[in-house]
Amino acid sequence: MKQSPRRQRRLGASLFRAALLGTLVAGFAGAAAAQSLRVGLAEDPDVLDPHQARTFVGRIVFTALCDKLVDITPELQFVPRLATSWEWGPDTKSLTFKLREGVKFHDGEPFNAEAVKFNIERAKTLPESRRKSEITSVASVDVVDPMTVRLNLSQPDVTVLAQLSDRAGMMLSPKAAAAAGANAGAKPVCSGPYKFVERVQNDRIVLERFPDHWNKGQYAFEKITYLPIPDSTVRLANLRSGDLDIIERLEPTDVKTAKGDANLKTASAVGLGYQGLNINVANGERAKNPLGQDKRVRQALEASIDRDAINQVVFEGQFTPGNQFFPPNNPYFAKDIPIGARDVKKAQALLKEAGVKTPVAVEVTMSNSPRSLAIMQVIQSMANEAGFDVKLKSTEFATMLNEGTKGDFQANQYGWSGRPDPDGNIHAFVTCKGGLNDWKYCNPEVDKLLDQARTVADPAKRKELYTAAQKILHEDLPIIHLYHESWIWGMKKKLEGFTPHPDGMIRLENVKMAS
Amino acid sequence: MISFIARRIVIAIPTIVLVSIFVFALQKMLPGDPILVLAGEERDPIVIEALREKYRLNDPLPVQYFAWAWQALHGNLGISLRTNAPVLDLILEKLPVTLQLAAMAMSFALLIGIPAGVMAAVKKGTAWDYLATGLALWGLSIPNFFLGIMLIFLVSVQLNWLPASGYVSLGESVSQNLRTMIMPAFVLGNALAASMMRHTRSAMLGVLKQDYVRTARAKGLLEPRVILKHALRNALVPVVTVGTLLFGELLAGAVLTEQIFTIPGFGKLIVDAVFNRDYAVVQGVVLCTALGYIALNLLADVLYVVLNPRLRAR
Numbered sequence: 001m002k003q004s005p006r007r008q009r010r011l012g013a014s015l016f017r018a019a020l021l022g023t024l025v026a027g028f029a030g031a032a033a034a035q036s037l038r039v040g041l042a043e044d045p046d047v048l049d050p051h052q053a054r055t056f057v058g059r060i061v062f063t064a065l066c067d068k069l070v071d072i073t074p075e076l077q078f079v080p081r082l083a084t085s086w087e088w089g090p091d092t093k094s095l096t097f098k099l100r101e102g103v104k105f106h107d108g109e110p111f112n113a114e115a116v117k118f119n120i121e122r123a124k125t126l127p128e129s130r131r132k133s134e135i136t137s138v139a140s141v142d143v144v145d146p147m148t149v150r151l152n153l154s155q156p157d158v159t160v161l162a163q164l165s166d167r168a169g170m171m172l173s174p175k176a177a178a179a180a181g182a183n184a185g186a187k188p189v190c191s192g193p194y195k196f197v198e199r200v201q202n203d204r205i206v207l208e209r210f211p212d213h214w215n216k217g218q219y220a221f222e223k224i225t226y227l228p229i230p231d232s233t234v235r236l237a238n239l240r241s242g243d244l245d246i247i248e249r250l251e252p253t254d255v256k257t258a259k260g261d262a263n264l265k266t267a268s269a270v271g272l273g274y275q276g277l278n279i280n281v282a283n284g285e286r287a288k289n290p291l292g293q294d295k296r297v298r299q300a301l302e303a304s305i306d307r308d309a310i311n312q313v314v315f316e317g318q319f320t321p322g323n324q325f326f327p328p329n330n331p332y333f334a335k336d337i338p339i340g341a342r343d344v345k346k347a348q349a350l351l352k353e354a355g356v357k358t359p360v361a362v363e364v365t366m367s368n369s370p371r372s373l374a375i376m377q378v379i380q381s382m383a384n385e386a387g388f389d390v391k392l393k394s395t396e397f398a399t400m401l402n403e404g405t406k407g408d409f410q411a412n413q414y415g416w417s418g419r420p421d422p423d424g425n426i427h428a429f430v431t432c433k434g435g436l437n438d439w440k441y442c443n444p445e446v447d448k449l450l451d452q453a454r455t456v457a458d459p460a461k462r463k464e465l466y467t468a469a470q471k472i473l474h475e476d477l478p479i480i481h482l483y484h485e486s487w488i489w490g491m492k493k494k495l496e497g498f499t500p501h502p503d504g505m506i507r508l509e510n511v512k513m514a515s
Numbered sequence: 516m517i518s519f520i521a522r523r524i525v526i527a528i529p530t531i532v533l534v535s536i537f538v539f540a541l542q543k544m545l546p547g548d549p550i551l552v553l554a555g556e557e558r559d560p561i562v563i564e565a566l567r568e569k570y571r572l573n574d575p576l577p578v579q580y581f582a583w584a585w586q587a588l589h590g591n592l593g594i595s596l597r598t599n600a601p602v603l604d605l606i607l608e609k610l611p612v613t614l615q616l617a618a619m620a621m622s623f624a625l626l627i628g629i630p631a632g633v634m635a636a637v638k639k640g641t642a643w644d645y646l647a648t649g650l651a652l653w654g655l656s657i658p659n660f661f662l663g664i665m666l667i668f669l670v671s672v673q674l675n676w677l678p679a680s681g682y683v684s685l686g687e688s689v690s691q692n693l694r695t696m697i698m699p700a701f702v703l704g705n706a707l708a709a710s711m712m713r714h715t716r717s718a719m720l721g722v723l724k725q726d727y728v729r730t731a732r733a734k735g736l737l738e739p740r741v742i743l744k745h746a747l748r749n750a751l752v753p754v755v756t757v758g759t760l761l762f763g764e765l766l767a768g769a770v771l772t773e774q775i776f777t778i779p780g781f782g783k784l785i786v787d788a789v790f791n792r793d794y795a796v797v798q799g800v801v802l803c804t805a806l807g808y809i810a811l812n813l814l815a816d817v818l819y820v821v822l823n824p825r826l827r828a829r
Contacts, residue, residue, distance in 0.1 A: 038681075044787065046597055046598055047597075047598055047599050049599075052599070054553070054554070054555030054556065127565040127568075127569065128562075128565065128566070128569065129562070130554065130555040130557070130559065130562055132559050132561050132562060133557050133559035133561070133562070134557070182599070183599060185598075185599055186599070186600070200608060200779055201598060201600065201605060201608065201779065201784070202609075202777075202779040202783045202784060202787065203682055203777070203779035204681075227680075227681055227777065228777070229680060229777050230774060231774055231775060233664060234664065234667065234679065234680060234774075234775050234776075234777070237664070237667045237668060237671060237672055237679050238671075238679040238680055238681070240672045241667075241671040241672045241675060241678070241679045242675070243671070243678050243679050243680065243681055395546075396547070396790060397552070397790070398546075398547030398548070398549070398551070398552050398790065398791070398792055399545075399546040399547040401547065401548070401551045401552065402546055402547045402548045402551055403546070405548075405551065405558075416556070417556060428557070435557065435558055435559065435560065436557070436558060
């Protein structure tokens, strides 16, 4: 073909010119970006209203946007934030906070005891609130004086402080929240170091420095942009190309690549949660099989699993094998329940003792992510060697949840993101009336211990109660814990001052870009 | 012509109603409860009941459908269960992005596919033909997500020529916008160019055998004029059909490509909506896509008439 239509040629030429122009402009764009931080998230957050929000990534945004009453340290100690000090009342039936003076919301409204009362009541009463169960024991809120507020509890409950170190303790401007109602998440007005600028769904959330923040000197950046990039390979590619400054949830298998890049570094912290195999022990017809009925069969399944091998094969050793509701570095981890090594002979002996016909059929439901599939395939081959016949059924998450609550599963594989207070990792899963006890495990002794642990403020005494409960649970095994995920961040080498926390948040205090 | 278009629009109305009923029914048949997903990790029973009430999920299905349809007729497509944002706002936010990406991808497809198809047909059996056919096979076989990631590694990570992702709207900066859109548009256009090339080639081969082409040559017309004016024009009718169908597909969102280049278009929106059982968003996006398809079909019919006046009589 010797000649192309003129119109096509013109279009082609202008496209080329545009591309060329774009390349030139890019050269100048780099300089202006020094004062801003671009953060790559693994998902798009949901509603940006701390009382309605439910996603992990949403909490990362709130960390910069909304201050809370108290915060946690990497060692899970509570430290002042909007509250400067707190005190438990008699029998841990009330909790009194002294509040920080001179704090302003992003709309200029003052922060005080009235604002705390408004927020706690909003979290308890807003029909769309997801915080109700977290602060259900808060019966009423008293304004003692303008800067002192007291929460009266309906029963002794030491877990309230931990709840207030997360979304339930985040403060919205009462004026703005009252005006916006359930729609407050469209333009959240809090008191954090950064204020809301704009959000384009699935694309970005932009925050800018709040000049009147009580602690503004500790925050270096003028602008924070959060970009949801679900594909982990692409998220890393964006970091490597310099388009992002820090990314969350770097894949364990990508750590080597990131470390090999001269411009990058990584950081990690063992998370608060766990991953496990949940076994239907009493929820309907599907519990009526050897695995659901006989704890020796469950013990055999546990003995057949090599947790360290899973960690090495699937996660390149980046995560932490575990057999409890708390990771080994958590203060509540019970050292006298050691993680056993794989023991096929023991597993076979247990199955023989139980008198079941081998191979024992087990169907495990799991989410359709590549990671779940990889873990379960490893477990499948290990368990089958010990006398099981493991079948894998993968569905997407919404379906798995639905089948779980209906009891339509023999075993399923999912985990829990974890809470700073031990109660949040265990109570709802194994108490007879626990809201997340889809397997309907019920043991009055465990209930008694875990209920009692809620009323004891002394950490050493609490730990005794949790350890006693865990010993029973490790015998009964409604949940076979497998491993604890680590939060892994990748960032530019020039980014300084980032402190990894076990809750996976990106705290921007003292974080800056070296020049 | 006007009555022809009017008739087509009237026929489109029942199509749209049927599509919306179908999508509604299919979503309700999906296993999984949206409220369980939305209630958050804790699955608080009080929250679950309040959400069911709020989104009227306790009503019988026909009641839910008519409530939605009645609101939709008034221009209210409901509220996203996941983010509380009005669905219409979400659609209006994503539509320009998807339209631009589709248009750019289509331009790539046309610019590459048609000339290559014509060349392959005219030089049938030569090295040129095999080269074009081979490239088309490559274009059709290589998955979008693979080509996308490889391009990011080459162009963004290694050469640092273009940003790996991070969409910038046309309103903010035209040059930045083109820089972020050119790779995804190329990836999408690449596969389309391959099918456009195949269709152009076979249509051209058919036309080049026709008597009027021989006549045109016999008249002593120059070869380029024979091919471009006489042959190509007639060969374009089937190409238009394929092109509009492909364009319609692009309007439904390019899930993988959008995901890789983080382009905030329809694809990502609808996938998130399906996984979260965000019924109102799925309904809204599908309705919008169906409207797009119908408009494109209408456009194709009009183009046929422009290309081939004989069709005007019908």
